[in-house]
Amino acid sequence: MSHAPDTDDEFAYIKWLRSELPPQTPRLELGPGDDAAILRVEQKERLVLKTDSVLEGQHFILKAPGVHLKEVQGPAATPEEVGRKALCRCLSDIAAMGGVPIACMAAVALPRGAGVKLREQIFLGLSKACATYGVSLAGGDTQSWNGPLMLNVSLIGEMQGERPAIRGGAAAGDVIAVTGSLGGSILGHHLRFEPRLTEGRFLVRHGVSAMIDISDGLSGDLARICEESSRRYEVGADIAAEALPVSKAARRLAKLEGQGGERALEHALHDGEDFELLFTAPAFRWQRIVREWPFDTPVRALGVVRERKKGEPAIRLLRKGEAQELALKSYVHKL
Incomplete structure (x- = not known):
């Protein structure tokens, strides 16, 4: 894996993301880089849609110099673990329906000035999880702001002929x-x-x-x-x-x-x-x-x-x- 470019240019970051994507499903007709993603779908198939977010301070405490937690608070999260958790929360909901995941999109709001390593490792965690569970990362959005880290994942799956469990x-x-x-x-x-x-x-x-x-x-x-x-x-x-x-x-x-x-x-x-x-x-x-x-x-x-x-x-x-x-x-x- 190459390293993310050390620049604040969003398009350079997107270009790097596209070069490092995990294997994609053949049904992903158009992936990251356009205005939206196109996914081929068969008729009469039930699709499963899910979106969820993880927020710094709410769903994790980010590991960083000077962050010391009591043992009862559990471990601080690495950026890679944050990326993984964001996808796996959605996968757990797909599992509860009995569905099969296909593709996801991710949107991240980075703390302004956080540095290249944070966004690189978040993507690495997300990408590894996608590869593990057979999910295509179809696209997303990256922003920065004067607030804590936030990562949103939207996931699409299908029932493949089964009735969903509700x-x-x-x-x-x-x-x-x-x-x-x-x-x-x-x-x-x-x-x-x-x-x-x-x-x-x-x-x-x-x-x-x-x-x-x-x-x-x-x-x-x-x-x-x-x-x-x-x-x-x-x-x-x-x-x-x-x-x-x-x-x-x-x-x-x-x-x-x-x-x-x-x-x-x-x-x-x-x-x-x-x-x-x-x-x-x-x-x-x-x-x-x-x-x-x-x-x-x-x-x-x-x-x-x-x-x-x-x-x-x-x-x-x-x-x-x-x-x-x-x-x-x-x-x-x-x-």
């Missing part, structure tokens, strides 16, 4: 399940997670009734499934504390905080940016999922969707069979 399909009696382990992502997982693309594709083919990626926290994201699935009649969820896959990072974070297992469980229930797949499925389909699951990524049942009666909480936590209301402490975006 949040609003859960029904009473469905099994609630999750991939991977939960909690403590601040210790580094939020920068280095693997979007569950192949797992999401498998699950949509096996008829899950609802699915979401855990970006804000298990409790809040499960509540969103229940809310979106309550259009015909109200549904809630019961999950067992003993079934929760508490991650090693959650236990380590609790220890750093001077606390024990109960705090680790809190992290598993409410921490954001796990980027695992939370889904529901009828019992007979869940049995088939378990029987045919081909991945190293663990998958486990957490509980069951129930019909929600008036006055009942949306989410209940079962401890040794006894139900108690689960407060929703996961992340909430404030505008």
Whole structure:
């Protein structure tokens, strides 16, 4: 890989980007360098569209001289990790639909005067992630301003004949399940997670009734499934504390905080940016999922969707069979 030109000329930077692009899909008819990108699409195909941003100070703290974080704050992000995370957040949402990613566009707002190395490494992280997950970088935009680093990625995918998994399909009696382990992502997982693309594709083919990626926290994201699935009649969820896959990072974070297992469980229930797949499925389909699951990524049942009666909480936590209301402490975006 060559180095980005040490100049403030936008077009010189674009020319360098074009020379360093990862392999492109043959369906990308016109890529970076024109007013817009052209992608060939077959008729009657469902496209999946997603856009998301990462903001310095909100989704990461940028590694730099003089930046020293407490251990409980997790590691500072390298520019390469920022580029990777920006794409992988979108990929995780495509995974939650059961889709297949095709191409993306990226827009970056650089802090004015940040220097050539920052923009070079951000692109390197984005480019490597595109190559890893088979995504064509079709174009984008670069700006500078008197503010923090911001990177936006817009991603397009397709369903390739499958019906997308949505949040609003859960029904009473469905099994609630999750991939991977939960909690403590601040210790580094939020920068280095693997979007569950192949797992999401498998699950949509096996008829899950609802699915979401855990970006804000298990409790809040499960509540969103229940809310979106309550259009015909109200549904809630019961999950067992003993079934929760508490991650090693959650236990380590609790220890750093001077606390024990109960705090680790809190992290598993409410921490954001796990980027695992939370889904529901009828019992007979869940049995088939378990029987045919081909991945190293663990998958486990957490509980069951129930019909929600008036006055009942949306989410209940079962401890040794006894139900108690689960407060929703996961992340909430404030505008």
